[in-house]
Amino acid sequence: MIEIHNLTKIYGSFHALDEVNIQIDKGTVFGFVGPNGAGKTTTMSILATLLLPTSGTAKVGGYDVVQHPHEVRKRIGYMPDFFGVYDQFKTTEYLHFYGASYGIPRSERNKLIPQLLELVNLSDKIDSYVDSLSRGMKQRLCLARCLVHDPEVLILDEPASGLDPRARIEMREILKELKLMGKTIIISSHILPELAEMVDEIGVIEHGRMVAQGKVADIQNRLRVKRVLHIRMLDQTERFSTWLKDEAYVSQVYSDATGVHIHFSGGDLEQAELLARMISAGFQIVSFNEAQTNLEDVFLEITKGGSYE
Numbered sequence: 001m002i003e004i005h006n007l008t009k010i011y012g013s014f015h016a017l018d019e020v021n022i023q024i025d026k027g028t029v030f031g032f033v034g035p036n037g038a039g040k041t042t043t044m045s046i047l048a049t050l051l052l053p054t055s056g057t058a059k060v061g062g063y064d065v066v067q068h069p070h071e072v073r074k075r076i077g078y079m080p081d082f083f084g085v086y087d088q089f090k091t092t093e094y095l096h097f098y099g100a101s102y103g104i105p106r107s108e109r110n111k112l113i114p115q116l117l118e119l120v121n122l123s124d125k126i127d128s129y130v131d132s133l134s135r136g137m138k139q140r141l142c143l144a145r146c147l148v149h150d151p152e153v154l155i156l157d158e159p160a161s162g163l164d165p166r167a168r169i170e171m172r173e174i175l176k177e178l179k180l181m182g183k184t185i186i187i188s189s190h191i192l193p194e195l196a197e198m199v200d201e202i203g204v205i206e207h208g209r210m211v212a213q214g215k216v217a218d219i220q221n222r223l224r225v226k227r228v229l230h231i232r233m234l235d236q237t238e239r240f241s242t243w244l245k246d247e248a249y250v251s252q253v254y255s256d257a258t259g260v261h262i263h264f265s266g267g268d269l270e271q272a273e274l275l276a277r278m279i280s281a282g283f284q285i286v287s288f289n290e291a292q293t294n295l296e297d298v299f300l301e302i303t304k305g306g307s308y309e
């Protein structure tokens with residue numbers, strides 16, 4: 001659904017994007033992450049047909065953003081990182097304005113707008129002025145605006161920025177619903193844990209170059225981000241900790257009231273073998289879990305300076 005090939009954007013002599021390649025299949029939620037100034041907004045603005053690339057191509061639904069911008073615009077909903085809302089409008093007037101600019105007839109808009117407001121949890125604000133909405137509500141209204149023409153693809157640049165934790169959760173729930181509706185979504189954020197639950201794939205960009213891309217679990221495996229295993233057993237903790245220290249792939253062992261935690265650099269097979277050895281060594285294992293490595297760890301691992309390969 002989204003194909004970006006060798007996309008480059010140069011300002012003067014500065015490469016804001018340097019041969020970026022991204023492929024996103026239909027129905028995928030793609031988390032686009034990277035530090036400030038990495039090139040996320042530049043990429044998204046080109047996809048949204050608002051900025052011309054210096055070289056390379058970007059296509060949405062098979063349409064090139066430079067050659068067929070109108071076809072692309074029909075298929076995308078774009079939420080920029082800084083957006084203007086018209087404060088003197090009521091929420092419904094605001095959505096009517098955008099609906100009308102997409103050529104949606106009034107009778108259809110009359111049905112559509114209450115549905116959109118419901119989707120973004122603003123049904124009770126149907127008669128409110130945009131001015132009176134909180135930041136989180138304005139952000140959700142902006143999301144509703146992106147959906148008026150029922151686009152297949154959503155390009156969301158930091159949709160949760162500046163929101164308090166509750167508003168972030170609300171935004172996340174709405175995005176989950178959009179995913180269930182089959183939308184293809186590209187969403188950027190610096191705050192990775194908030195994406196963790198809903199993205200299928202991530203792409204990490206740094207200094208205008210993609211440094212990692214793929215399914216979160218695959219990237220974790222390729223990076224060999226250390227797993228943290230949590231083991232609980234009947235007694236024997238001290239003998240167990242000593243035994244563990246001689247095991248391959250185990251780099252740190254520490255225990256607390258909940259059990260023993262180890263840092264483990266092996267893969268699935270080595271992990272299964274470790275468990276088998278523990279049991280044959282006579283340890284009475286009650287539970288053996290892998291703590292989830294979150295996206296934050298992956299991001300730090302990748303962007304700490306060329307460790308990815």
Ligand SMILES: Nc1ncnc2c1ncn2[C@@H]1O[C@H](COP(=O)(O)OP(=O)(O)OP(=O)(O)O)[C@@H](O)[C@H]1O
Nearest residue numbers: 011014016034035036037038039040041042043081
């Ligand atoms: N019009 C411009 N002229 C010159 N440089 C620019 C221009 N627009 C963006 N840049 C530079 O291009 C780089 C990429 O910017 P971009 O906004 O895409 O980053 P970003 O990843 O979205 O960062 P942030 O998370 O801070 O929004 C930055 O170094 C920025 O300063």
